[in-house]
Amino acid sequence: MAATPDYYKILGVSKTATADEIKKAYRKLARTHHPDAGGDEAKFKEINEAYEVLGDEKKRKLYDQYGTADENRIPYGWGGAGAGQNPFAGAGSWADILESIRRGEGAFGSSWDINDIFGGGFGGSGFGQQRAPRPQQGRDMNVTLNVSFDEAFRGCTKKVSVKVPGSSAAETLDVKVPAGAVSGGRVRFRGKGAAGANGGANGDLLVTTKISDHPIYSRDGADVLMTVPVTVSEAVLGASIVVPAPDGTKIRIKVPAGSQEGTQLRVGGKGAPDVKGGPQGSLRITLHVEMPKDLSPEQRKAMEDFQSACEAQGIDVRAGLTA
Numbered sequence: 001m002a003a004t005p006d007y008y009k010i011l012g013v014s015k016t017a018t019a020d021e022i023k024k025a026y027r028k029l030a031r032t033h034h035p036d037a038g039g040d041e042a043k044f045k046e047i048n049e050a051y052e053v054l055g056d057e058k059k060r061k062l063y064d065q066y067g068t069a070d071e072n073r074i075p076y077g078w079g080g081a082g083a084g085q086n087p088f089a090g091a092g093s094w095a096d097i098l099e100s101i102r103r104g105e106g107a108f109g110s111s112w113d114i115n116d117i118f119g120g121g122f123g124g125s126g127f128g129q130q131r132a133p134r135p136q137q138g139r140d141m142n143v144t145l146n147v148s149f150d151e152a153f154r155g156c157t158k159k160v161s162v163k164v165p166g167s168s169a170a171e172t173l174d175v176k177v178p179a180g181a182v183s184g185g186r187v188r189f190r191g192k193g194a195a196g197a198n199g200g201a202n203g204d205l206l207v208t209t210k211i212s213d214h215p216i217y218s219r220d221g222a223d224v225l226m227t228v229p230v231t232v233s234e235a236v237l238g239a240s241i242v243v244p245a246p247d248g249t250k251i252r253i254k255v256p257a258g259s260q261e262g263t264q265l266r267v268g269g270k271g272a273p274d275v276k277g278g279p280q281g282s283l284r285i286t287l288h289v290e291m292p293k294d295l296s297p298e299q300r301k302a303m304e305d306f307q308s309a310c311e312a313q314g315i316d317v318r319a320g321l322t323a
Helices: 007-011 019-033 041-054 057-066 094-102 114-118 149-154 232-237 297-312
Strands: 141-147 156-163 170-177 186-189 205-211 217-220 223-231 239-244 250-255 264-267 283-290
Touching: 007 019, 007 041, 019 041, 041 057, 141 156, 141 170, 149 156, 149 205, 149 217, 170 186, 170 205, 223 232, 223 239, 232 239, 232 283, 250 264, 250 283
Parallel strands: 141 205, 223 283
Antiparallel strands: 156 170, 186 205, 217 223, 239 250, 264 283
C-alpha cells in the first residue's frame, strides 16, 4: 500500500500551522500551479488533495492521528471507524472534483468560490470558465447634414432620420443649425448612435454640417468673401458702387482711384455671426478689373487718346523689367 503523502510538506507549512496559515499557503500555491495559469495539473491536484485534508478539521485530526484520512486505511475499530465505513463518503474522485471546479462549484462544495482564491483573475466562479464579457459602449455614428449658404448664415432647424439603436425602427431628430454655422461643425446627440453590447451604453450620433456653395459668396470663418467686378475706368478713376450684402441688404462701397486687379476692401459687421460668440464677421470684397472685349468706336477712340497721352508723358509700365 502506497504511503500517504506528507500534506504539510506539500503545502509548505508546519504541523502546528493554524487553519488560516494553511488556507493562505494553499491559495498561494493554487495561483502558481493552476493549469489555466500554465501550471502542472498533477501538481495542482496534489495541492488540492493536501488542502482537502488539512483544510478540514475532522480530516486533519484523522490524518494527524493515523497518518491518513482514508478510513479504509485505518485499522478496524480505531476511533470507532471500521472497514467499509467511510465518514467522508460523497467527496468524490479527483475527476469529480475537477469537474465540480469547472462547473463553478469549487473543489470542496458550494461553500468555496474560486474567485476567493484567485481574486477573480480567472473570471467566473470556476476554473476554465471565461470571464463574463465586459459591457461595451456602442460606436458613434456619423451623419452629414447638407445646409444651404443662407440657412447656415441665418441659422435654421433641420430634420434627420436615423435608425433607433438596437431596432429596425427609425427616429426623426431636430437638428438646430446655429446662425453662422460653418462646414465641418458638429452637433452631438448622446445615446443615439449604435447599440452597446453586454449592457453597455449606446454610442452617440454626430451630425456634421456641410455648407453648399453659393454663386456669389464663400466663407472664411465668420467672414464672407465675394468678388466684385469693376470697369477699367472705375478702377482707374475711382467710383462709388452698390453691392448686395449676404444679409439681404444693399451697401455702397468706394472703389479707390487707381485700384488694381485683386485689390481688397473690407466692410465690418456685414459678415456672418460668430458661432463662438465673437463679433460679427466682415464682408471682404476682392475687386476684379473687367477688361472690355469689344469696343465701340467711341471707346476705341478714348483708349487711343489715352495711349497717346501716356506716350507723350513718357510713361513706360515695363521700364522696370530687365533681361
